[in-house]
Amino acid sequence: MAPALIGIGVFFLYPLLAAVYFSFTRFDLLTVPEWVGLRNYTYLFTQDSVAGKAALNTLWFVVILVPARMLAALLTSMLLVSLKRGGGFFRTIFYLPALAPPVAATIAFVFLFNPATGPVNEVLSWFGVDGPLWFDSPDWSKPSLVLLGTWAVGDLMVIFLAALLDVPKPLYEAASIDGANAWQRFVHITLPSLSPVLMFAAVTGVIQTLQYFTQAAVAASVASGTATTGGGISSTFGYPENSTLTYPLHLYVSGFRYYDMGYANALAVVLFLVAFAVTLVLLRRFRAFTGGAR
Amino acid sequence: MPRRPLTLAAAAVLLLAACTPGTETADDVAPAGQEAKGSIEFWHFFTDREAKAIDDAIAKFENAHPDIDVNVTAGQDDAKMLQAISSGKGPDVGLSYSTDIVGKFCSSGAWRDLTPYIERDKVDLDQFPETVRSYTSYHDRRCAMPFLADVYGLYYNKTLLAQAGYTAPPKTMTELADMAKKLTKRAPDGTIEVAGYVPLLNFYENTPQHIVPGWDAKWLTADEKSAIGTDPQWAAMLKWHKDLVDWYGYDNLQKFTAGLGDEWSADNAFHKGKIAMSVDGEYRVAFLTDQAPDVDFGTAPLPVADDQADRYGAGFVTGNIAGISANSKNPEAAWALIEYLTTETDSIVGLSNAIKNVPTTADALASPDLQVDEKFKVFLDIFEHPETSTTPPNASGPKYVEMAQEYVNGYLSGANKDPASGLKDLDTRIDQALELGR
Numbered sequence: 001m002a003p004a005l006i007g008i009g010v011f012f013l014y015p016l017l018a019a020v021y022f023s024f025t026r027f028d029l030l031t032v033p034e035w036v037g038l039r040n041y042t043y044l045f046t047q048d049s050v051a052g053k054a055a056l057n058t059l060w061f062v063v064i065l066v067p068a069r070m071l072a073a074l075l076t077s078m079l080l081v082s083l084k085r086g087g088g089f090f091r092t093i094f095y096l097p098a099l100a101p102p103v104a105a106t107i108a109f110v111f112l113f114n115p116a117t118g119p120v121n122e123v124l125s126w127f128g129v130d131g132p133l134w135f136d137s138p139d140w141s142k143p144s145l146v147l148l149g150t151w152a153v154g155d156l157m158v159i160f161l162a163a164l165l166d167v168p169k170p171l172y173e174a175a176s177i178d179g180a181n182a183w184q185r186f187v188h189i190t191l192p193s194l195s196p197v198l199m200f201a202a203v204t205g206v207i208q209t210l211q212y213f214t215q216a217a218v219a220a221s222v223a224s225g226t227a228t229t230g231g232g233i234s235s236t237f238g239y240p241e242n243s244t245l246t247y248p249l250h251l252y253v254s255g256f257r258y259y260d261m262g263y264a265n266a267l268a269v270v271l272f273l274v275a276f277a278v279t280l281v282l283l284r285r286f287r288a289f290t291g292g293a294r
Numbered sequence: 295m296p297r298r299p300l301t302l303a304a305a306a307v308l309l310l311a312a313c314t315p316g317t318e319t320a321d322d323v324a325p326a327g328q329e330a331k332g333s334i335e336f337w338h339f340f341t342d343r344e345a346k347a348i349d350d351a352i353a354k355f356e357n358a359h360p361d362i363d364v365n366v367t368a369g370q371d372d373a374k375m376l377q378a379i380s381s382g383k384g385p386d387v388g389l390s391y392s393t394d395i396v397g398k399f400c401s402s403g404a405w406r407d408l409t410p411y412i413e414r415d416k417v418d419l420d421q422f423p424e425t426v427r428s429y430t431s432y433h434d435r436r437c438a439m440p441f442l443a444d445v446y447g448l449y450y451n452k453t454l455l456a457q458a459g460y461t462a463p464p465k466t467m468t469e470l471a472d473m474a475k476k477l478t479k480r481a482p483d484g485t486i487e488v489a490g491y492v493p494l495l496n497f498y499e500n501t502p503q504h505i506v507p508g509w510d511a512k513w514l515t516a517d518e519k520s521a522i523g524t525d526p527q528w529a530a531m532l533k534w535h536k537d538l539v540d541w542y543g544y545d546n547l548q549k550f551t552a553g554l555g556d557e558w559s560a561d562n563a564f565h566k567g568k569i570a571m572s573v574d575g576e577y578r579v580a581f582l583t584d585q586a587p588d589v590d591f592g593t594a595p596l597p598v599a600d601d602q603a604d605r606y607g608a609g610f611v612t613g614n615i616a617g618i619s620a621n622s623k624n625p626e627a628a629w630a631l632i633e634y635l636t637t638e639t640d641s642i643v644g645l646s647n648a649i650k651n652v653p654t655t656a657d658a659l660a661s662p663d664l665q666v667d668e669k670f671k672v673f674l675d676i677f678e679h680p681e682t683s684t685t686p687p688n689a690s691g692p693k694y695v696e697m698a699q700e701y702v703n704g705y706l707s708g709a710n711k712d713p714a715s716g717l718k719d720l721d722t723r724i725d726q727a728l729e730l731g732r
Binding site: 028040043047117138222225235240256260 | 403
């Protein structure tokens with residue numbers, strides 16, 4: 001028990017307490033923190049309009065990106081299960097995007113979806129569709145990132161696939177004999193059997209998405225057209241018009257670009273509380289859903 | 295068992311005190327005439343070709359100071375330097391690309407006050423223009439010395455201008471707008487093929503920071519509050535841009551700029567003749583010579599507002615800056631390096647010739663060894679113009695500049711409608727944000 005406690009103390013408890021303490025201070029990493037009481041929280045909740053926008057952006061991703069990824073992974077894995085042959089081949093093909101480094105994948109997507117020179121709008125134009133500005137439009141930048149997210153669902157797909165293969169075949173046979181159609185078999189057999197895995201995907205997906213950073217940062221930087229500027233990559237975060245500025249990006253900029261490390265810690269504490277609360281709620285709902293069996 | 299977590303918590307709280315930084319230093323300065331020695335760490339942000347030029351300069355410094363050994367680390371950005379200094383480590387001498395850090399590094403003591411060294415060695419600060427002196431100190435604490443400067447002006451494609459019947463660049467904003475319209479070429483479906491001038495303010499070097507000197511618009515008041523909402527020049531600047539953006543169509547411009555090459559690549563739109571006129575720094579001369587030798591271009595000062603014709607020739611200046619870390623174990627040798635790099639004429643001229651940035655001292659500017667052609671000369675003249683300005687240093691770094699930029703982008707896209715109330719609201723938000731970091 002003792003080594004585990006040391007690990008928890010050093011890597012979890014200490015940073016957590018430090019973050020809470022710093023969140024009540026004016027701290028710039030360079031001078032001794034100065035206690036300012038609730039100053040940072042007041043600014044966060046009553047004055048910082050960018051924080052509100054960043055929180056809404058992150059909420060948008062949680063509400064859209066997480067279900068979209070789960071749905072895409074579920075559909076892909078169900079398709080793979082139903083394949084009579086070539087399953088191994090397609091499994092590899094669908095899994096491959098998950099191996100692409102997020103930075104490289106994001107850069108590739110921004111180029112593919114470039115409104116003027118990218119192949120996606122070129123193909124759309126063949127059908128008479130005037131493609132949107134994708135990563136360069138405040139309305140389309142987030143949906144573009146969702147497309148990127150649903151392309152790389154290999155990680156979730158293999159988990160869903162394993163769970164699908166675990167569903168006892170006799171259940172389907174019995175249901176078929178009772179006259180259940182495909183939809184009824186899906187709702188009454190597949191979904192309940194998958195529920196622990198779906199729950200896992202939802203909880204980890206929400207936590208990951210609350211920390212959504214890399215793809216949004218890279219997409220903004222590349223789409224803004226000044227990807228290697230000497231001014232530091234963080235100057236392009238949020239492009240266009242802060243539409244991709246997620247909460248963790250705002251946190252980073254506050255701490256490391258504007259030297260408001262105390263304020264960044266306040267942002268982090270709030271993020272921690274939200275992630276904690278969301279996880280608790282999800283777990284409770286899940287227990288209710290499964291009748292407390294698990 | 296319940297006691298253990300409590301003990302851990304108590305230990306953690308104690309550790310907090312141990313892990314917070316202290317950058318207070320005693321500025322012990324050696325008496326004059328004593329030769330510095332020992333080894334120092336030097337971090338800079340340059341890479342590749344430019345890093346090589348720095349290495350050459352350091353080699354010359356070591357020849358001149360055989361007792362000092364400099365360990366150079368290239369490619370270090372400000373965030374890394376900040377983290378290193380805060381953890382009690384980091385370089386003796388840091389070279390930053392941005393004056394954004396001056397406010398924080400000076401006021402926090404992360405970089406030492408250089409005044410005792412400057413006074414001891416009788417360094418004449420008047421050899422730097424006043425604006426340069428202003429962006430290297432904060433609240434009378436001089437913690438940085440200017441290394442080389444970046445100066446912004448207007449680049450124009452002579453071939454495209456000649457095709458439209460122009461022989462000279464625009465001098466006023468009205469001329470710029472008129473020429474931009476005439477130089478723009480569109481496809482039959484309205485798509486922009488060549489833009490006379492891109493009036494978006496988040497495109498390449500086209501930012502509020504670089505363009506407001508054309509209107510003489512002020513950023514901060516003397517007591518470091520936002521001046522944006524009360525300075526009428528801001529509203530004039532916004533209107534000029536909005537009119538031109540609307541003439542192009544915001545979506546047309548977005549689509550056009552999205553299809554252009556990255557600013558720092560050989561596909562830069564000005565290199566490719568896709569833009570007839572563009573705001574950029576003096577370093578673009580070297581990029582164009584290197585990557586697009588066929589482009590026939592000229593350089594000129596930024597156009598000015600119509601009623602400020604007498605200010606034509608002024609522009610925006612910023613620069614690289616060097617300082618001594620609070621953690622430096624050998625500040626004397628660190629100062630020797632900074633003094634050499636920032637005041638020694640031969641060194642400055644050599645570096646300026648190598649990486650085509652503007653030298654900062656009067657002697658270097660006048661040096662016969664400085665390689666100057668007519669295109670580069672334009673930037674030297676802007677640099678020396680008494681009305682050339684910069685963004686004032688602040689303890690919150692570039693926060694106020696970026697908040698203004700965010701507002702301006704929203705205004706040009708049509709998301710922010712009423713500029714009168716919008717700018718007033720921006721003032722309030724900037725003041726609150728700066729108060730947070732005070």
